[in-house]
Amino acid sequence: MAVAAYASLVSLTHVLDNVHYRANHSRLHVDLKQIKSIQKGVNFLLDFLEVHYGRKDQKIEVLWRQIAETGFELEEVFDLYVTGQLQVPFSEESSDMGSKAFHDDLERLAQKIKDIERELSIVEKVVEDAQLGKQTRSSVVDGVSSTPASSRVKNKLVGLDEHVGRIMNALTKDEANLKILPIVGMGGIGKTTLAKKVFDDKCMVEHFDVRLWLSISQDYCVDDILHGLINEGKVEKSNAQLDGPGEALHKKLFGRRYLIVMDDMWTTGAWDDLRRFFPNNGNKSRILMTTRLSNVATCLCSREPYVMTFLDDNSSWNLFCQTVFQEDDCPFPELEQVGRKIVRSCKGLPLEITVIGGLLANSDMRKESWEPIAANVSSFGNASESEHCSKILLLSYNNLPLYLKPCFLYMRVFREDAEINVYKLVRLWVDEGFIKARETESLEEVAKGYLEDLVDRNLIIAREKDFLRERILSCGIHDLLRDLCLTESYKEHFMCSPRVQVVVKGGSVCFLCGSCVKGKETINIPIPASLFPPGSQGNLLFCGVCAVIYSHIKGLRMVMVLYSFLQHTKLRSVNVEVYRLPKFVSPPNVHWLWNLQTLSFWHLSDSSVVYLPSEIWDMPQLRVIEAKRVVFPNPPTSHVEEKDIFVLKSLHTLTTVLNFELTDAILGGIPNMRELGIRYNEVMKGSNACLGNLVGLQKLESLYVKGAVQLQNIAFPNSLKMLILRRCSRFQWKSLSTIGSLPNLENLMLWDTTEGPEWDPTEGEFLRLKVLIIVDCDLVQWRADQSHYPKLEYLELKNLSSLEEIPCNIGDIPTLHTIHLKECCKSVMDSAYKLWEEQESLGNDSLKVLVQEGVVDYSIYEFMALPLKDDGSST
Structure with missing residues (x-):
C-alpha cells in the first residue's frame, strides 16, 4: 500500500495548493490555519514514506493503508465543499454555506493524520531505520550511473543479427504467391524486436512497395486496427469513408508488393478477420507474424515456423554489458564474477537481461550493491520459465524509487501493444497528480525525467524519437511488464479515483476514455439527485478496461459543464472530441471542474471555433488549453486592490487562439506561458494585435503565429527556443536580425513569411x-x-x-x-x-x-x- 499512499498524498498536495491559493485570493471561504496545519501533516507523511516505503511489516502496511484512505477522504471533503461554494455566487451570505460541517470534517481528518504520525513515531527503531533507509535509498536513487539516460545505447540487437539475415532471406525468396512466415517464441525472447529490425531494414524498404505494421494482442478489434491505419495516414481517408476501411486497405495493396507484420498473434481469429483485405497479387508479397503459440503458427502456415531460441552465454553477457555499461565487456573487474552469475540466472531471455541490466545501470557500481541482487535472481532458479521471468521483473519493480512506481503502474491503463504518445503520457501523469512539485522545475519537466529514468531501466520502451534524436516521441510497454502493472496495482489498491475523461459525441462510448463499449457495460454509481442532470439515469457506461480499473467507484458528483456532455467534479483532464461542429460555446459553469488542469478540444472541423467563457479566469490550476481555434476571453473587471485575483498562474500552454489581442490585462494574467499559438483571420486585418507586448512573456519558449499582418512591430522575449511564422505579412530577409539575435532560439520555421531575392x-x-x-x-x-x-x-x-x-x-x-x-x-x-x-x-x-x-x-x-x-x- 506504500505506492497508493504516496500517490494519494502527492495528489492531495496539489488539491491543498489549489484550495490555499483560492482562499488567499478571496475565492473560497476556509480557515487558512487549518489548511496549513493539514499541509504540514501531509508533508511529514510524504517524507516518512519516501524513507521507509521498503518496509514490509504488517503494522506499517496498515498505516500505509490508513494514509491512502485519509488522503482520498480529504479530497472528497474538499470536492464536496468547493463545488457547493461554486454553485452559488460568492458573498458574505453564501460563504458560510456548509462551513461548520466542512470544518468539523477537516478537524476529524487532521486528527487522524496526527494519530498516524504518532503511530509512525513509535514504530520500532525509527531512528535506526531512518538512517538505514537513507543509505538504501542513496544506493538505489542517488547512486545513478554517470551516463545520462538520453545517451544510453538502446538499439543493440545482440545475438539477433543472424536471425535478421535468415528472416530477410525467407521473405525475399522467389515464390510469387502471398506467403506467411511466423516467428515463434516465448514472451520476452525478442520476437517483436527481431520483426521490427527486419521491417525497418533498408533492403526491406527498397524491396516492398508498401509496409504495414499491425499490433494484434489478445483483445484485438478489427475496426480499431483498420482505423488505426487510417489515422496514421497509411490509407486515404476519402476512400475509407466511401468504401469502409477494409476495402480501402485492399485497394491500397492491390497490385503492389507489400509486407505486413502482424505482431503478437494469440489466435487464428485475427487472420481470419483480416485476410480478405490482403490481396494475393502474385508478386512476392509477404505476411510476417509473431506469436508465442506454436499451434497458432502451425495453423497459419504449411511451412515450419521460425523458432526463436534463447541467447547463448556469450550473447547474453554481451547484451548485459551493452545494457549496463554501454560497452562490449565489463569495465570493472571486481563486478565481472557477480555480473556473470546474474546473467546465467537470466537463462538467455533478453527481456530479463535488459530489465535487470537497467536496474544495475542505475546502481553505484559496487560489488556490495550487486551481490544481494545476484542472490535474489539465483533463488528463482527452480521456478518455471514464466514464473522465473515474473520474479525477475518484480525484482526490478521492487527496486524502483517510490516516486517512479505510480508512473510505472499507470501504464496498465493503456491497451496491449499501444504506441503511446510521450507528450500525452507526461501530461496524464501530471493530471493524475503523480508528480511531486519541485521549486526549480515544472511538473512536466519532472515527469519527463521520470520517463527517461523508466526508459533507462528498460521498463518502458522508447519507440520513436524526433529528428534530432534528442527527445522520445512515442513509447510502449512489453505485455509481460504490463501484466506486472496489473498485478501490482491490484495488490496496492492503486488508482482509486478517475481523473481523466475523453468526451466523444454520439454512440455507445465509455464515460471515461471515450472508446466504444461492447455489451453496454455499466457501473452503478449513486449520484446526488441535485447534481445529476434532470431525466438522466444513474448508471454510467464504461468500457471493459475502465470497468475493471474503476470497479470500486462508490460515488461521483455529476455536472454538465461542457456542451451536453456529462462530467464529474473530480476531473483534472477533459479531452472533447466532436466532429462537424462549427461553434462550440463552453458554458459559464465550466469552473465547477475546480481541479481541472487540461482542457482540450480536438477533431473538430477545420472551421470549428471554441468559445471559452470569462469564468475560465476563475480556474487558476489550469495548465493546458488546446483547440484548433479557440476564442480566449478578456479577464473580468476587477478593482485595483484585486488586480492579482484573475491570474492563471499555472497556465503554460495555450493553442491556438483566434485573433488574440495581447493586451496588458491578458498578458498579466498568463505570466508563466511557455507555449503559445496564435491565429489571425481577416477580422484582424490592419491590427497589430499588440504583438510588441509578447516580450513581456519572459518564460515563453514556443511561439506559433499565423496570419499576422503587422510583423514590423513584433517583439520576442529572449527566452524563445522555437518560433513558427506562417503566412504572416512579409519579412524582408535583412529584417531577420530581430530573430537571429534571440540568444536561445533553437528551432525556426519561416512559412510563406519572407520576401526578397537575397539572404545574406x-x-x-x-x-x-x-x-x-x-x-x-x-x-x-x-x-x-x-x-x-x-x-x-x-x-x-x-x-x-x-x-x-x-x-x-x-x-x-x-x-x-x-x-x-x-x-x-x-x-x-x-x-x-x-x-x-x-x-x-x-x-x-x-x-x-x-x-x-x-x-x-x-x-x-x-x-x-x-x-x-x-x-x-x-x-
Missing part, C-alpha cells in the same frame, strides 16, 4: 539554431557558411522554386546531419548532391540528403516532433 545572414546571429525550415518564398540567392549557423543540425527547404542552389559551405557545419528537400527545383537538388559528394570525399559520412515529394502541414507540436524517416529517395 549576419555573422554572430542564430548562434544556437539547430533546426531551420523554410517553406514557400521567392528566395533566389542565399549566401551562408558554417559561421552563420554554427550549431545547425537539420535543414529543410520546401517549395522554393526560385532558389538557385544551397550554399555549398553549409556542408562544413560540423553538427549538420540532414538536409531535407521537398518540391524544390532541379538546380537545388543538384547543388545538394554536389555538397554531399564533397563531404563524402572529406570523410564526412554522417550527412544525409533526403529528397521527398508531397505536402506536409505542420502544427506547433508537430514541428518539434517531426519523425525523420527515409521514406523518399536519398541521394
Whole structure:
C-alpha cells in the first residue's frame, strides 16, 4: 500500500495548493490555519514514506493503508465543499454555506493524520531505520550511473543479427504467391524486436512497395486496427469513408508488393478477420507474424515456423554489458564474477537481461550493491520459465524509487501493444497528480525525467524519437511488464479515483476514455439527485478496461459543464472530441471542474471555433488549453486592490487562439506561458494585435503565429527556443536580425513569411539554431557558411522554386546531419548532391540528403516532433 499512499498524498498536495491559493485570493471561504496545519501533516507523511516505503511489516502496511484512505477522504471533503461554494455566487451570505460541517470534517481528518504520525513515531527503531533507509535509498536513487539516460545505447540487437539475415532471406525468396512466415517464441525472447529490425531494414524498404505494421494482442478489434491505419495516414481517408476501411486497405495493396507484420498473434481469429483485405497479387508479397503459440503458427502456415531460441552465454553477457555499461565487456573487474552469475540466472531471455541490466545501470557500481541482487535472481532458479521471468521483473519493480512506481503502474491503463504518445503520457501523469512539485522545475519537466529514468531501466520502451534524436516521441510497454502493472496495482489498491475523461459525441462510448463499449457495460454509481442532470439515469457506461480499473467507484458528483456532455467534479483532464461542429460555446459553469488542469478540444472541423467563457479566469490550476481555434476571453473587471485575483498562474500552454489581442490585462494574467499559438483571420486585418507586448512573456519558449499582418512591430522575449511564422505579412530577409539575435532560439520555421531575392545572414546571429525550415518564398540567392549557423543540425527547404542552389559551405557545419528537400527545383537538388559528394570525399559520412515529394502541414507540436524517416529517395 506504500505506492497508493504516496500517490494519494502527492495528489492531495496539489488539491491543498489549489484550495490555499483560492482562499488567499478571496475565492473560497476556509480557515487558512487549518489548511496549513493539514499541509504540514501531509508533508511529514510524504517524507516518512519516501524513507521507509521498503518496509514490509504488517503494522506499517496498515498505516500505509490508513494514509491512502485519509488522503482520498480529504479530497472528497474538499470536492464536496468547493463545488457547493461554486454553485452559488460568492458573498458574505453564501460563504458560510456548509462551513461548520466542512470544518468539523477537516478537524476529524487532521486528527487522524496526527494519530498516524504518532503511530509512525513509535514504530520500532525509527531512528535506526531512518538512517538505514537513507543509505538504501542513496544506493538505489542517488547512486545513478554517470551516463545520462538520453545517451544510453538502446538499439543493440545482440545475438539477433543472424536471425535478421535468415528472416530477410525467407521473405525475399522467389515464390510469387502471398506467403506467411511466423516467428515463434516465448514472451520476452525478442520476437517483436527481431520483426521490427527486419521491417525497418533498408533492403526491406527498397524491396516492398508498401509496409504495414499491425499490433494484434489478445483483445484485438478489427475496426480499431483498420482505423488505426487510417489515422496514421497509411490509407486515404476519402476512400475509407466511401468504401469502409477494409476495402480501402485492399485497394491500397492491390497490385503492389507489400509486407505486413502482424505482431503478437494469440489466435487464428485475427487472420481470419483480416485476410480478405490482403490481396494475393502474385508478386512476392509477404505476411510476417509473431506469436508465442506454436499451434497458432502451425495453423497459419504449411511451412515450419521460425523458432526463436534463447541467447547463448556469450550473447547474453554481451547484451548485459551493452545494457549496463554501454560497452562490449565489463569495465570493472571486481563486478565481472557477480555480473556473470546474474546473467546465467537470466537463462538467455533478453527481456530479463535488459530489465535487470537497467536496474544495475542505475546502481553505484559496487560489488556490495550487486551481490544481494545476484542472490535474489539465483533463488528463482527452480521456478518455471514464466514464473522465473515474473520474479525477475518484480525484482526490478521492487527496486524502483517510490516516486517512479505510480508512473510505472499507470501504464496498465493503456491497451496491449499501444504506441503511446510521450507528450500525452507526461501530461496524464501530471493530471493524475503523480508528480511531486519541485521549486526549480515544472511538473512536466519532472515527469519527463521520470520517463527517461523508466526508459533507462528498460521498463518502458522508447519507440520513436524526433529528428534530432534528442527527445522520445512515442513509447510502449512489453505485455509481460504490463501484466506486472496489473498485478501490482491490484495488490496496492492503486488508482482509486478517475481523473481523466475523453468526451466523444454520439454512440455507445465509455464515460471515461471515450472508446466504444461492447455489451453496454455499466457501473452503478449513486449520484446526488441535485447534481445529476434532470431525466438522466444513474448508471454510467464504461468500457471493459475502465470497468475493471474503476470497479470500486462508490460515488461521483455529476455536472454538465461542457456542451451536453456529462462530467464529474473530480476531473483534472477533459479531452472533447466532436466532429462537424462549427461553434462550440463552453458554458459559464465550466469552473465547477475546480481541479481541472487540461482542457482540450480536438477533431473538430477545420472551421470549428471554441468559445471559452470569462469564468475560465476563475480556474487558476489550469495548465493546458488546446483547440484548433479557440476564442480566449478578456479577464473580468476587477478593482485595483484585486488586480492579482484573475491570474492563471499555472497556465503554460495555450493553442491556438483566434485573433488574440495581447493586451496588458491578458498578458498579466498568463505570466508563466511557455507555449503559445496564435491565429489571425481577416477580422484582424490592419491590427497589430499588440504583438510588441509578447516580450513581456519572459518564460515563453514556443511561439506559433499565423496570419499576422503587422510583423514590423513584433517583439520576442529572449527566452524563445522555437518560433513558427506562417503566412504572416512579409519579412524582408535583412529584417531577420530581430530573430537571429534571440540568444536561445533553437528551432525556426519561416512559412510563406519572407520576401526578397537575397539572404545574406549576419555573422554572430542564430548562434544556437539547430533546426531551420523554410517553406514557400521567392528566395533566389542565399549566401551562408558554417559561421552563420554554427550549431545547425537539420535543414529543410520546401517549395522554393526560385532558389538557385544551397550554399555549398553549409556542408562544413560540423553538427549538420540532414538536409531535407521537398518540391524544390532541379538546380537545388543538384547543388545538394554536389555538397554531399564533397563531404563524402572529406570523410564526412554522417550527412544525409533526403529528397521527398508531397505536402506536409505542420502544427506547433508537430514541428518539434517531426519523425525523420527515409521514406523518399536519398541521394
